[in-house]
Amino acid sequence: MAYSEQEILAGLAEIVSEETGLPTDSVSPEKSFTDDLDIDSLSMMTIVTLAEEKFSVRIPDDEVKNLTTVGDAVAYIVGAQS
Amino acid sequence: MTAPEVVITGLGATTPLGGDVRSTWAAALAGESGARTLDNDWAETYDIPVTFAARVRVDPAEVLSRPELKRMDPSAQYAIVALREAWADAGAPEVDPVRLGAVVSSGIGGIWTTLDAWDTLREKGARRVLPMTVPMLMPNSPAAYVELELGAQAGAHALVSACASGAEAIGYAADMIRTGRADVVVAGGTEAAIHPMPLAAFAASRTLSTRNDDPAGASRPYDVERDGFVLGEGAGIVVLESAEHARARGARVYARLAGVGLSADGYHITSPEPEGRGQVAAMRAALADAGVAPDDVAHVNAHATSTVVGDLIEARSVRAVLGDAADGVALSATKSMTGHLLGGAGAVETIFTVLALHERTAPPTINVSRPDPELALDLVRDTPRPLRDGQLAAINNSFGFGGHNVALVLSTA
Numbered sequence: 001m002a003y004s005e006q007e008i009l010a011g012l013a014e015i016v017s018e019e020t021g022l023p024t025d026s027v028s029p030e031k032s033f034t035d036d037l038d039i040d041s042l043s044m045m046t047i048v049t050l051a052e053e054k055f056s057v058r059i060p061d062d063e064v065k066n067l068t069t070v071g072d073a074v075a076y077i078v079g080a081q082s
Numbered sequence: 083m084t085a086p087e088v089v090i091t092g093l094g095a096t097t098p099l100g101g102d103v104r105s106t107w108a109a110a111l112a113g114e115s116g117a118r119t120l121d122n123d124w125a126e127t128y129d130i131p132v133t134f135a136a137r138v139r140v141d142p143a144e145v146l147s148r149p150e151l152k153r154m155d156p157s158a159q160y161a162i163v164a165l166r167e168a169w170a171d172a173g174a175p176e177v178d179p180v181r182l183g184a185v186v187s188s189g190i191g192g193i194w195t196t197l198d199a200w201d202t203l204r205e206k207g208a209r210r211v212l213p214m215t216v217p218m219l220m221p222n223s224p225a226a227y228v229e230l231e232l233g234a235q236a237g238a239h240a241l242v243s244a245c246a247s248g249a250e251a252i253g254y255a256a257d258m259i260r261t262g263r264a265d266v267v268v269a270g271g272t273e274a275a276i277h278p279m280p281l282a283a284f285a286a287s288r289t290l291s292t293r294n295d296d297p298a299g300a301s302r303p304y305d306v307e308r309d310g311f312v313l314g315e316g317a318g319i320v321v322l323e324s325a326e327h328a329r330a331r332g333a334r335v336y337a338r339l340a341g342v343g344l345s346a347d348g349y350h351i352t353s354p355e356p357e358g359r360g361q362v363a364a365m366r367a368a369l370a371d372a373g374v375a376p377d378d379v380a381h382v383n384a385h386a387t388s389t390v391v392g393d394l395i396e397a398r399s400v401r402a403v404l405g406d407a408a409d410g411v412a413l414s415a416t417k418s419m420t421g422h423l424l425g426g427a428g429a430v431e432t433i434f435t436v437l438a439l440h441e442r443t444a445p446p447t448i449n450v451s452r453p454d455p456e457l458a459l460d461l462v463r464d465t466p467r468p469l470r471d472g473q474l475a476a477i478n479n480s481f482g483f484g485g486h487n488v489a490l491v492l493s494t495a
Contacts, residue, residue, distance in 0.1 A: 021149040045213040053210055 029071030085260040092172025092321030094164035101140025115298035134297035136314035136421025155192035156274035160317035161224035172321040183236035183267035184229040187247035189425030192219035236264035244482030249428025253342035270429035272317035302449035303386035303415035311387040314421025318429030335495040341372025347485030358399030364487035372491040376407035381476035386415035412444040428480035435478040442469040
């Protein structure tokens with residue numbers, strides 16, 4: 001069963017919130033992981049690992065550097081499901 | 083030029099007796115036990131012969147944030163809880179970061195993180211192992227998180243010597259100040275090893291008490307029916323400071339850390355050397371370092387873990403070092419109440435020793451129904467005992483698997 005874009009955003013926001021302590025509603029699609037959410041590379045890899053498990057997808061390391069914003073990650077996961 | 087004097091200006095702890103120093107000390111003076119039957123199925127699931135332990139009284143989840151909990155092994159969580167208390171207790175000293183150090187030890191390291199990651203790897207594969215695993219399991223992780231919390235730049239160290247680790251950390255911290263590397267050092271020890279694997283492993287070595295029907299009565303140092311130690315957990319952190327630095331900022335001084343003595347048995351991987359040669363050497367070195375005579379020693383916080391052999395070797399060593407002056411010493415074995423905090427023990431017991439001097443009150447030893455007839459020292463039993471007026475010194479002993487011996491001499495401010 002595929003997750004909807006809304007579900008993925010909500011799930012990703014939860015993961016980011018657990019990792020950073022930021023409220024989930026601050027994790028919106030336009031936010032940059034590094035510039036807005038202050039997420040370092042180790043935290044980013046933690047988020048990727050947890051997102052892979054939660055959404056049953058694979059996000060290769062080569063793709064992670066292209067995921068600048070939360071929206072980029074949501075779009076990637078939507079695509080990776082199908 | 084003489085070396086700077088070292089004083090203790092802040093105390094912090096989280097232990098099986100309480101979530102901070104005040105509650106821990108109050109429970110110790112009241113003679114409470116921190117040991118409880120474990121509320122899990124480890125004994126049935128794994129056939130572990132010990133069903134109790136001394137867990138921290140306050141879960142760090144109650145005081146740390148979610149992201150902090152997720153990126154720290156419990157051993158580091160306990161250290162951070164204790165650090166925040168100690169730092170605030172010291173009045174959050176203003177100190178140049180390059181003159182501020184951190185020395186925090188653990189005897190076992192991030193065992194929960196290690197074993198959780200191994201479970202994840204076996205059940206789900208390598209892609210599910212979290213990137214923070216190594217920084218959480220490394221034995222210097224608590225020292226590193228303390229260093230990061232304060233921005234300490236004079237050095238961050240994690241000396242590992244099993245159950246002597248916490249005391250060795252404090253001794254090393256004192257040397258950082260005495261050799262001019264730092265003005266303020268936060269130091270101590272932490273442990274979070276109440277996990278079925280170490281519980282099974284300690285039980286396998288036959289060093290744990292199996293008094294399952296009476297957890298609170300299981301840790302009974304010097305009692306004729308002692309049958310091993312009680313696995314405990316928690317952390318203690320102290321703020322050490324050069325006396326000059328403390329004076330300049332008008333800090334409250336609990337006690338002086340007057341002397342540090344270190345030795346190794348060179349004898350056996352777990353058994354203490356039967357004549358107490360190494361223990362005696364450590365205590366003598368600490369007294370000499372402090373310039374303290376046996377007559378000035380009013381109190382000893384013993385390592386005494388409640389093992390059949392170890393307790394008496396230490397008691398004989400104390401007498402060998404102090405001679406007739408041992409008659410005037412109030413001996414306390416606080417592991418009777420806290421259980422054995424392994425790498426945290428030496429630090430929490432340093433705090434007990436500091437408070438004993440500061441409040442001139444030796445904490446009790448509980449569960450001693452019948453003292454071992456071979457114990458030739460004055461054991462403080464059941465209720466606290468006042469210490470005399472005047473300038474006093476005390477010894478805190480800590481010994482560890484591997485034959486590590488650490489004696490710290492503290493004295494009244």
